[in-house]
Amino acid sequence: xxxxxxxxxxxxxxxxxxxxxxxxxxxxxxxxxxxxxxxxxxxxxxxxxxxxxxxxxxxxxxxxxxxxxxxxxxxxxxxxxxxxxxxxxxxxxxxxxxxxxxxxxxxxxxxxxxxxxxxxxxxxxxxxxxxxxxxxxxxxxxxxxxxxxxxxxxxxxxxxxxxxxxxxxxxxxxxxxxxxxxxxxxxxxxxxxxxxxxxxxxxxxxxxxxxxxxxxxxxxxxxxxxxxxxxxxxxxxxxxxxxxxxxxxxxxxxxxxxxxxxxxxxxxxxxxxxxxxxxxxxxxxxxxxxxxxxxxxxxxxxxxxxxxxxxxxxxxxxxxx
Amino acid sequence: xxxxxxxxxxxxxxxxxxxxxxxxxxxxxxxxxxxxxxxxxxxxxxxxxxxxxxxxxxxxxxxxxxxxxxxxxxxxxxxxxxxxxxxxxxxxxxxxxxxxxxxxxxxxxxxxxxxxxxxxxxxxxxxxxxxxxxxxxxxxxxxxxxxxxxxxxxxxxxxxxxxxxxxxxxxxxxxxxxxxxxxxxxxxxxxxxxxxxxxxxxxxxxxxxxxxxxxxxxxxxxxxxxxxxxxxxxxxxxxxxxxxxxxxxxxxxxxxxxxxxxxxxxxxxxxxxxxxxxxxxxxxxxxxxxxxxxxxxxxxxxxxxxxxxxxxxxxxxxxxxxxxxxxxxxxxxxxxxxxxxxxxxxxxxxxxxxxxxxxxxxxxxxxxxxxxxxxxxxxxxxxxxxxxxxxxxxxxxxxxxxxxxxxxxxxxxxxxxxxxxxxxxxxxxxxxxxxxxxxxxxxxxxxxxxxxxxxxxxxxxxxxxxxxxxxxxxxxxxxxxxxxxxxxxxxxxxxxxxxxxxxxxxxxxxxxxxxxxxxxxxxxxxxxxxxxxxxxx
Numbered sequence: 072x073x074x075x076x077x078x079x080x081x082x083x084x085x086x087x088x089x090x091x092x093x094x095x096x097x098x099x100x101x102x103x104x105x106x107x108x109x110x111x112x113x114x115x116x117x118x119x120x121x122x123x124x125x126x127x128x129x130x131x132x133x134x135x136x137x138x139x140x141x142x143x144x145x146x147x148x149x150x151x152x153x154x155x156x157x158x159x160x161x162x163x164x165x166x167x168x169x170x171x172x173x174x175x176x177x178x179x180x181x182x183x184x185x186x187x188x189x190x191x192x193x194x195x196x197x198x199x200x201x202x203x204x205x206x207x208x209x210x211x212x213x214x215x216x217x218x219x220x221x222x223x224x225x226x227x228x229x230x231x232x233x234x235x236x237x238x239x240x241x242x243x244x245x246x247x248x249x250x251x252x253x254x255x256x257x258x259x260x261x262x263x264x265x266x267x268x269x270x271x272x273x274x275x276x277x278x279x280x281x282x283x284x285x286x287x288x289x290x291x292x293x294x295x296x297x298x299x300x301x302x303x304x305x306x307x308x309x310x311x312x313x314x315x316x317x318x319x320x321x322x323x324x325x326x327x328x329x330x331x332x333x334x335x336x337x338x339x340x341x342x343x344x345x346x347x348x349x350x351x352x353x354x355x356x357x358x359x360x361x362x363x364x365x366x367x368x369x370x371x372x373x374x375x376x377x378x379x380x381x382x383x384x385x386x387x388x389x390x391x392x
Numbered sequence: 393x394x395x396x397x398x399x400x401x402x403x404x405x406x407x408x409x410x411x412x413x414x415x416x417x418x419x420x421x422x423x424x425x426x427x428x429x430x431x432x433x434x435x436x437x438x439x440x441x442x443x444x445x446x447x448x449x450x451x452x453x454x455x456x457x458x459x460x461x462x463x464x465x466x467x468x469x470x471x472x473x474x475x476x477x478x479x480x481x482x483x484x485x486x487x488x489x490x491x492x493x494x495x496x497x498x499x500x501x502x503x504x505x506x507x508x509x510x511x512x513x514x515x516x517x518x519x520x521x522x523x524x525x526x527x528x529x530x531x532x533x534x535x536x537x538x539x540x541x542x543x544x545x546x547x548x549x550x551x552x553x554x555x556x557x558x559x560x561x562x563x564x565x566x567x568x569x570x571x572x573x574x575x576x577x578x579x580x581x582x583x584x585x586x587x588x589x590x591x592x593x594x595x596x597x598x599x600x601x602x603x604x605x606x607x608x609x610x611x612x613x614x615x616x617x618x619x620x621x622x623x624x625x626x627x628x629x630x631x632x633x634x635x636x637x638x639x640x641x642x643x644x645x646x647x648x649x650x651x652x653x654x655x656x657x658x659x660x661x662x663x664x665x666x667x668x669x670x671x672x673x674x675x676x677x678x679x680x681x682x683x684x685x686x687x688x689x690x691x692x693x694x695x696x697x698x699x700x701x702x703x704x705x706x707x708x709x710x711x712x713x714x715x716x717x718x719x720x721x722x723x724x725x726x727x728x729x730x731x732x733x734x735x736x737x738x739x740x741x742x743x744x745x746x747x748x749x750x751x752x753x754x755x756x757x758x759x760x761x762x763x764x765x766x767x768x769x770x771x772x773x774x775x776x777x778x779x780x781x782x783x784x785x786x787x788x789x790x791x792x793x794x795x796x797x798x799x800x801x802x803x804x805x806x807x808x809x810x811x812x813x814x815x816x817x818x819x820x821x822x823x824x825x826x827x828x829x830x831x832x833x834x835x836x837x838x839x840x841x842x843x844x845x846x847x848x849x850x851x852x853x854x855x856x857x858x859x860x861x862x863x864x865x866x867x868x869x870x871x872x873x874x875x876x877x878x879x880x881x882x883x884x885x886x887x888x889x890x891x892x893x894x895x896x897x898x899x900x901x902x903x904x905x906x907x908x909x910x911x912x913x914x915x916x917x918x919x920x921x922x923x924x925x926x927x928x929x
Contacts, residue, residue: 246527246528246529247526247527247528248523248525248526248527248528248531249526250528251516251519251520251523251528252520252521254509254511254512255509255512255516255520258509258510258511258512259507259508259509259510261507262507262508262509262517262520263520263521264471264491265469265471265491265501265503265507266491266495266507266520266521266522267470267490267491267492267493267494267495267496267521268492268520268521269490382510382511390471390472
């Protein structure tokens, strides 16, 4: 198989990893009726926390843990504003994004003085690509060999976690009591309340789960895909994940495939840099980098069809009077 | 029959005083409320309410909108907490702080607006909150079996895998009852359960309720429909302005007695109406159809005409195209095909109208949802009273509004239609439903329309105002206005309409002369089951 195709597909999976985590995060939050425009901010804060803790302690596991905690704390802020105080969910999400963008740079400056970046991490402080068993043995088998050895094998453990996450989210959502209640509270919170279940507790759990997954996404960016935190390194991935989730109509598998599609666009953008395209010539780098975003807009505007959002999304639950 | 107290300041009778049986050696009541008080801001929604309900009975609670019935039941169901007072179940005091407490105490409630998740299946809805384990699988099997058993025992069969949003309202209501039974409720509260049902479905519901009481379930029926209270309850409590004003054995009372207790003064329940004298057609509807955004045909080839000096009633179960018909006639939505003619003007898919043109053509519209389409709740009354007529020359014309003229117009409307309080500066939301409706009616009648389209004129309106609104509509008819009345209240249609068209799934399935119609027949037609035979000329 063509080398270009293989490396592009491998890159697709890598680029899709943070999107998958964030899309599943958004899915939990929004299925419970809480809009989560703050995926971006939580991921960014998680990335920063992971990079700092990895730099200070040298343990990627501790770094991951720190990223998760920080992102959950931010999600609690969002929950406090939107669930407890019934604030506007979009405004609160924007606030989370701005806070994270500002705070990470300020703290980075104060602690490391490298223009907001954190120190470069040695490989043992990061989640490095792992070879799956038998990858080397199978490498020379035609067709299956390169697919297994070069596309499926050789990713960070977090990428495998992202892929396993999807069926897990599906199972939780559709096969467990928690999932049933979660879906119900996003559709009709009054029904959940009259069934004797706490709307507030359910929504907080959902929002915290979203924080957890965003934290993992952030850690992937700063200590797996990259070797340090750079300011604004999420670069809109949180929003693209949100778009993927909406594109997938708030369902795990379609959202996953949307993430792969966006990851693929990202991979192609990387591949096309500096390449002369027949009939067009050299494509300017900024245009290529903008490609996934342009596609997002086009897809969302034209192809999403009738996405039916959870009915109570964006609405704080107020007992009627 | 006990003496009927009259006047608004009559003494409050307690349950014990009016029901001597209770003072003897009786088993403890199924549920007893003692001195319940609840205040929302300045409004005392419940004032010292005491109530005693015997086990295995059907107990009615009636009262007008805002009498405090729903608040009281919300307290019993743990939706609100009472400011003071106590609740005893089976003679033992209980504390109900949340719906979970209420469910645990054996209370089930069927809310006026169904508490169902539309996108869930029947099974999922029934299980929600009583799943029987962290994984759904084990509980689902048991729930399915239990549903089968309940279906057999009570004749409540519903397909457990059907999506609730796809079910007709009658079936949705069964799901609500199943939910309560699934949780083994001993006390079932029904809040205005028959508002969306056909007479046949109501009969069926009542049969189910009787079957429940035969098995020892206690039923509390909250309603404003006197007929139903008289038909099914054993005992009835009347509430007015947050208080219990009377407690009667149903056998010892009658409709006039109860209406008077509810309103606090004498009420005339029958409407006097002369025979209609229809003139030339004002509005002609031909092959009118409407397809909505989702591709569903909401109106299907409607043909009818509306003549000056008659009231045409559109009967039907809510959601069968009546709302869409109102919107098309009022110019809010354009028809997908077909046309409507008013005088020389034609409105069709290619020549859509808008509400302003319709008004110019002499068509006034009283919308069915007054909060959404009738007035702006945040506006003071004088502004709401000018909506749609703000271009009138005497209100200022094109650019600036003449505030004094608007206020004066509103004042005269309030006087003519007895809107209380007659204060144009008061916020529109501060008026009761009946007074809001009177103001809208006044606004729409003020421009001397030749056609009046009225949707649900008395929804959420108290008895006194209903009386007034009905009389105004008849007066308008006698003045030669063509009136189309859409209502889900069959009594209203029967009282007012000279000619009745029945709608089912977007079609007109029958037409009956108003004086020949009866409730049963209309009910059958509304379900679409007996349309062929029932169509009379």
